Amino acid sequence: MDERKLTDTECTLYGTKSCALLNMQDCDKCPLKGRVADPAIHDDLKLFCDLQPEGTVAQLFESETCTLCKDEPKGKPTGFAVFDMAHTEPKKLAQRKWLQKQETGFMVPLQFACCSKCRRRILLRAYLPLITPIVLTLIVLPFVMIEHFAQTMRQAAGWLPLAVVLAAIVGGYAVGKLLSYLYGRKIETELYVDVRTHPIVTEMIEKGWRPLFNDRTPHLAFTKKRIDRGLGTAPRAVYDMPDCEAPASEE
Numbered sequence: 001m002d003e004r005k006l007t008d009t010e011c012t013l014y015g016t017k018s019c020a021l022l023n024m025q026d027c028d029k030c031p032l033k034g035r036v037a038d039p040a041i042h043d044d045l046k047l048f049c050d051l052q053p054e055g056t057v058a059q060l061f062e063s064e065t066c067t068l069c070k071d072e073p074k075g076k077p078t079g080f081a082v083f084d085m086a087h088t089e090p091k092k093l094a095q096r097k098w099l100q101k102q103e104t105g106f107m108v109p110l111q112f113a114c115c116s117k118c119r120r121r122i123l124l125r126a127y128l129p130l131i132t133p134i135v136l137t138l139i140v141l142p143f144v145m146i147e148h149f150a151q152t153m154r155q156a157a158g159w160l161p162l163a164v165v166l167a168a169i170v171g172g173y174a175v176g177k178l179l180s181y182l183y184g185r186k187i188e189t190e191l192y193v194d195v196r197t198h199p200i201v202t203e204m205i206e207k208g209w210r211p212l213f214n215d216r217t218p219h220l221a222f223t224k225k226r227i228d229r230g231l232g233t234a235p236r237a238v239y240d241m242p243d244c245e246a247p248a249s250e251e
C-alpha cells in the first residue's frame with residue numbers, strides 16, 4: 001500500500017473517502033484524471049457503502065483464515081478465489097461517467113481468502129469431467145493401437161476400434177460429470193463449493209447483488225495475489241471513514 005501514487009492534490013476527490021473507496025492507487029491510472037469529478041459520485045459511493053454486507057466485502061480478503069472452509073479449524077489462506085458480483089444500482093452510473101465502459105451499476109470482485117486444500121478440491125471438482133475422458137482414452141488407446149487387439153476388433157466389426165475410442169471419450173465425460181456431482185456433494189459439508197450459499201454472498205443477494213455470470217455453480221478464478229485496485233478492493237478501515245460532504249453546489 002506504500003506504493004500509492006496519489007499525487008493530484010488539485011483533484012476534488014483528493015484525500016476523501018470517495019477516493020479511498022475507488023482505490024485507484026495511482027492518480028495517473030484513475031479514470032477521473034484531469035476531469036472535474038461529478039459531485040454525484042459521493043452519493044453513488046455512499047450508496048455503494050450502504051449496499052455492503054455486514055463487515056463489508058473487505059472481510060473476505062482480509063480474513064486470516066480460509067473463508068471457504070466451513071469446519072474449524074479453518075485453513076490458512078494461500079491465495080484468493082475470485083467471483084464477480086454486479087448490482088443494478090446506481091441506474092445512472094453509465095451517464096455519470098466516473099467509471100468508463102460501465103454499462104451496468106456497481107461491479108465488485110469478491111475475493112475469498114482461500115486455503116490450498118479448498119482450492120485443490122474445488123479445482124478437482126471442476127475438472128473431473130475433463131480428466132476422466134482423457135484417462136479412459138489413454139487406457140483404451142493401447143488396445144486399439146496394438147495390432148493384435150485391433151485386428152481382433154476389426155474382425156468383429158470394422159468400426160469397432162473407432163467406436164471404442166469414442167465411447168471412452170463420451171462415456172468418460174458422462175462418468176466425469178457424475179463423479180464431479182458426487183464429489184461436490186461429498187465436500188460441500190466441509191467447504192463452500194457453491195459460493196452463492198456463502199453467508200456473505202446470500203446477504204449480498206438479499207441486497208440486490210447478482211453473480212455476474214449466472215452459472216449453475218459459479219466458476220471461481222484462483223489467484224495468489226489479490227486485486228488491490230478499484231471499487232470493492234479498499235481495506236475495511238476505509239468504510240469507517242467519515243462520509244464525504246458533497247461540495248456545495250445547490251442550484
Ligand SMILES: [Zn+2]
Nearest residue numbers: 066069115118
Ligand atoms: Zn479452506
